[in-house]
Amino acid sequence: ATYDFVVIGGGTAGLTIANRLSENAYMKVAVLEAGPNAEHLPEVFIPGLIGTGQSIGGALDWQYTSVPQANLGGRQIVVHAGKALGGSTVLNGMIFPRAEKEQYDAWGTLNNSTDWSFDALLPFFEKSETVTPPDAYQASNGAKLDLKYRGTSGPIKVGYANYFFEQSNLWRQAAAKLGIPVGSDLTNGDAHAVALASNSLDARNNTRCSAACAYYTPCSKRPNFTVLTNSTVTRILWASTGKRDASGDVTASGVEYVDANGKTQAITVAREVIVSAGTLGSPKVLELSGVGNKTILQAAGVELVVDLPSVGENLSDHVHSWANAFAVNVSITKDVLAANPAFAEQQLALWHKNRTGLYSAAPRSLSLAAPSDLFDTNKLKSLLDNARRNLNDYASQFSNGNTALAKGIAAQHNIALDLYASNKQLPMELNFEPGYSGPTAAGQRPARNYSTVNAVFYAPLSRGRVHISTSNPKAPPAIDPAYWSHPLDIASHVAGLQVARNMLNTAPLSSIYGGEFEPGKDKVNDEQVEDWLRSVAQSDNHEVGTMVMLPKELGGVVDTKLKVYGMSNVRVVDASVFPLPLPAHISSSVYAVAEKAAGLVKKDNNLLTRD
Ligand SMILES: Cc1cc2nc3c(=O)[nH]c(=O)nc-3n(C[C@H](O)[C@H](O)[C@H](O)COP(=O)(O)OP(=O)(O)OC[C@H]3O[C@@H](n4cnc5c(N)ncnc54)[C@H](O)[C@@H]3O)c2cc1C
Numbered sequence: 001a002t003y004d005f006v007v008i009g010g011g012t013a014g015l016t017i018a019n020r021l022s023e024n025a026y027m028k029v030a031v032l033e034a035g036p037n038a039e040h041l042p043e044v045f046i047p048g049l050i051g052t053g054q055s056i057g058g059a060l061d062w063q064y065t066s067v068p069q070a071n072l073g074g075r076q077i078v079v080h081a082g083k084a085l086g087g088s089t090v091l092n093g094m095i096f097p098r099a100e101k102e103q104y105d106a107w108g109t110l111n112n113s114t115d116w117s118f119d120a121l122l123p124f125f126e127k128s129e130t131v132t133p134p135d136a137y138q139a140s141n142g143a144k145l146d147l148k149y150r151g152t153s154g155p156i157k158v159g160y161a162n163y164f165f166e167q168s169n170l171w172r173q174a175a176a177k178l179g180i181p182v183g184s185d186l187t188n189g190d191a192h193a194v195a196l197a198s199n200s201l202d203a204r205n206n207t208r209c210s211a212a213c214a215y216y217t218p219c220s221k222r223p224n225f226t227v228l229t230n231s232t233v234t235r236i237l238w239a240s241t242g243k244r245d246a247s248g249d250v251t252a253s254g255v256e257y258v259d260a261n262g263k264t265q266a267i268t269v270a271r272e273v274i275v276s277a278g279t280l281g282s283p284k285v286l287e288l289s290g291v292g293n294k295t296i297l298q299a300a301g302v303e304l305v306v307d308l309p310s311v312g313e314n315l316s317d318h319v320h321s322w323a324n325a326f327a328v329n330v331s332i333t334k335d336v337l338a339a340n341p342a343f344a345e346q347q348l349a350l351w352h353k354n355r356t357g358l359y360s361a362a363p364r365s366l367s368l369a370a371p372s373d374l375f376d377t378n379k380l381k382s383l384l385d386n387a388r389r390n391l392n393d394y395a396s397q398f399s400n401g402n403t404a405l406a407k408g409i410a411a412q413h414n415i416a417l418d419l420y421a422s423n424k425q426l427p428m429e430l431n432f433e434p435g436y437s438g439p440t441a442a443g444q445r446p447a448r449n450y451s452t453v454n455a456v457f458y459a460p461l462s463r464g465r466v467h468i469s470t471s472n473p474k475a476p477p478a479i480d481p482a483y484w485s486h487p488l489d490i491a492s493h494v495a496g497l498q499v500a501r502n503m504l505n506t507a508p509l510s511s512i513y514g515g516e517f518e519p520g521k522d523k524v525n526d527e528q529v530e531d532w533l534r535s536v537a538q539s540d541n542h543e544v545g546t547m548v549m550l551p552k553e554l555g556g557v558v559d560t561k562l563k564v565y566g567m568s569n570v571r572v573v574d575a576s577v578f579p580l581p582l583p584a585h586i587s588s589s590v591y592a593v594a595e596k597a598a599g600l601v602k603k604d605n606n607l608l609t610r611d
Contacts, residue, residue: 002268003030003226005601006255007276008233008285010035011087012211012587013574013594014276016128019155019215020598022225024607029225030267032257034232035060035083039217044090045207046351047161047199048359055091060084064280064479071484072534079317079479079539081278085229086212088278088541089587094199094208095364096158098125099584101189102424106415107579110408110550113560116579118189124595125187125588126151128214132159132203142172142196142365146184155214156591159203160196161361165434167330167451167512168365172196174506175367175430178499186366191426191584194367200587206355211591230260234473236273236289236570237266238305249568250306258473271605272569276594279543279576280466283312284477286547286572287468291564293402301471306566309402310555312467314409314548316460316581317481318540319493321533322438323501324452326514333449334358334435338442368458368583369428371420374495380420387417387461387488394486398463405555408548412580413461420459420488426583427459428496430503438518439536451512453500456540457493458583461486466546481543484534493537494530542586547576561600573597 007018010033022029038044038060043053054060057080066077082088104118114120129151134143141164150158175194176182183193202209219225239253254268275282286292290305292312297304327333337344337358350357371380387394395410396403419425436442436450464482469475484490497519505513519532550556552565562571575590582589601607 001030002270003028004269004271005029005274006267006269007031007274008255009033009087009275009277009281009574010085010212010216010227010229011082011276011278011574012089012590013597014274015086015211015215016591016594017274017276017573017598017601018225019219020595021601021607022219022222024602025224027224027607031227032231032233032255033085033227033229035085036229037212038084038090039086039210039212044210046359047094047201047206047208048351048361050091050093056080060091062280064476066479066481069481069483071490072537077481077483077539079280079481079543080541081280084212085216085227086210089200089210090212092587093364093585094201095197095366095585096200096588097186097191097197097366097584098189098588099582100191100424100426102419103580103582106419107549109415110411110554110579111560112551115560121592121596122149124592125149127154128588128591128595129154129156129158131198132157134160138162142169143198144184144196145198146188149188155218156200157202157204157209157214158198159201160198161201162206162356163358163361165332167327167333167434167509168432170509170511171432171451171503172365174503174509177506178503179373180367180369186368191368192370192423194365196365197585206351206360228259231257232473233257233277233285234264234288236285238289245568247568249566251568252570269569272571272601274601275547275570275572276574278574279315279546280477280479282572282574282576283466283546284468286311286564288471288473292467296467300468302468308557308564308566310405310548310557312546313400313402313405313463313465313555314545315464315466315479315481315543316462316545317483318460318542318581319457319483320538320540321455321493321497321536322452322518323455323497323504323516324436324438324450324518325504325516326446327434327449327451327512328514329512330449333451334433335449339447364431364433366429366431368426369430369496369499370423370426372423373499374428374492383488383491384417384420387413387486394461398482398485399555400465402555404553408550408554408556409463411554416459416461416580425459427457427492428499429456429458429583430454430496430500431456440518445517450517451504451509453503455493455497455500457489457496458581459492460489460581462489463545481539483537490530490533493533494526497529497533498526544575544578544581544586547572549577549579561604562597571597571601
């Protein structure tokens with residue numbers, strides 16, 4: 001079969017762009033997705049069942065595993081990512097904020113382009129969503145939309161949960177008391193705030209709205225929109241086996257994949273191939289197709305088509321940790337669901353009956369901490385001076401002998417450090433969870449009620465990589481996020497965790513404080529906290545940057561139209577193109593990038609939209 005556009009990966013970005021391209025009834029669009037359509041599973045559509053059944057840790061999760069992490073006690077870290085139509089939005093936390101304006105503006109600065117900035121992306125954020133304003137109960141629990149910045153007619157349904165824990169209100173007040181400004185819904189580009197984020201859920205029936213729910217299900221009958229599930233792409237096929245055209249570019253002619261029956265198939269592409277297999281999946285597809293660092297491809301036994309040494313480099317990820325305490329004077333926490341199966345059953349029945357109760361909820365208030373919340377002026381100055389003094393050394397260490405990328409990483413670090421200095425970097429998210437969250441399994445901790453502040457490090461300067469090590473498409477890639485390879489990263493994380501534990505005992509949340517459980521009384525000073533963090537921290541599953549949008553001389557893989565350098569008709573559209581790690585939950589930004597990319601592809605192909 002021949003299609004005008006073939007999209008590799010039916011995830012967050014892939015379904016978004018495929019949907020928009022298929023709006024033109026004359027364009028045949030195919031999506032190849034490795035996982036199944038899982039929209040009918042309760043653990044997918046019921047918000048509170050996240051993480052159960054086939055969801056996180058189950059069959060719908062790639063469960064990528066890192067190589068041993070030198071700065072995490074040699075542990076191998078699991079990085080979760082969705083393997084289903086809808087990609088990671090099928091199993092994510094549905095938290096739907098945006099980052100600080102200056103972060104998106106930096107994308108344009110790094111690319112000498114006015115096409116990429118907060119203002120340039122705003123129409124696409126808006127185009128992607130339909131928000132449902134909070135009702136009186138939701139509003140009285142902190143839900144507040146900044147409607148000036150929100151969309152009201154896009155495919156993703158966004159709303160609020162139907163159940164709120166009282167503790168969350170106490171915590172928001174505690175965070176404000178510690179100096180974090182009170183915000184609305186964290187979408188207006190000023191993200192230094194404590195606020196209740198809206199969720200990617202359909203408020204009309206309180207169900208998850210994944211990329212499949214938003215961009216596939218309503219349009220699945222379009223005759224020109226073909227989605228093949230359980231179909232894993234093995235490589236891109238090249239016209240004349242990779243021969244270059246007059247401009248020196250190679251042209252993709254099709255895509256090879258293994259179908260649901262395990263049979264190798266090929267489809268032909270008339271116009272463009274769009275790679276949307278995610279930050280860890282997209283480099284693998286390109287490398288298996290002969291595009292990447294020639295030494296790495298040679299070692300893996302793959303014939304070189306285009307030598308593009310930054311493919312798979314520049315990987316970064318957010319790092320997750322916790323401070324938790326026993327909760328007293330509260331009757332309901334999430335712990336009760338696990339401890340009392342009859343209560344859990346009753347709550348699930350409530351969800352089925354009228355969409356309320358604990359299972360209607362994935363509500364999460366967030367607070368984003370700026371450097372001024374974490375460090376005193378002298379400490380921050382000395383950390384930034386040190387980072388600036390050694391900037392080129394770190395850039396060259398993280399770029400693995402790739403001199404262009406070393407310049408690109410140095411440019412990223414310069415901007416990131418300026419943002420730290422102007423208090424526009426938001427290195428830590430501190431969010432409240434009314435129940436136990438942490439590294440100790442049930443049964444090995446006291447069976448009590450807990451409060452947790454999740455402390456997530458958001459602004460990595462560290463960069464690692466993901467590469468294939470064999471030409472066998474079944475083998476997982478070798479993933480090295482190189483967590484905390486830069487001293488500012490671990491310093492920010494330690495400072496953030498200290499604030500997190502302080503929050504738990506700050507009024508009015510202190511009224512339910514029954515003593516700290518973790519990190520624990522024996523971890524008082526920063527060194528002790530740092531040691532503990534190294535032994536427990538996990539991925540926050542926000543990996544980005546491995547097919548980075550940067551000028552070629554700064555080690556970029558794609559240009560500002562998301563076209564891969566050296567290719568006439570291949571683009572990458574997913575979180576892997578982000579030019580800087582984004583200090584936020586990133587799905588709303590992935591959607592906005594994909595919406596923008598759809599416009600770029602349509603323009604380059606002279607496509608008018610005909611529904
Ligand atoms: C557990 C978890 C919780 C999260 N929580 C939140 C949250 O609350 N809020 C938020 O904003 N973000 C959250 N995120 C992050 C966010 O969901 C992702 O960053 C985002 O969805 C990634 O979009 P993407 O298009 O880059 O990749 P994905 O959505 O992951 O899509 C990639 C797709 O490509 C497919 N694929 C890969 N390789 C191949 C191949 N060879 N052939 C065919 N198909 C292939 C995959 O199966 C997948 O469907 C979370 C992520 C996880 C994993």
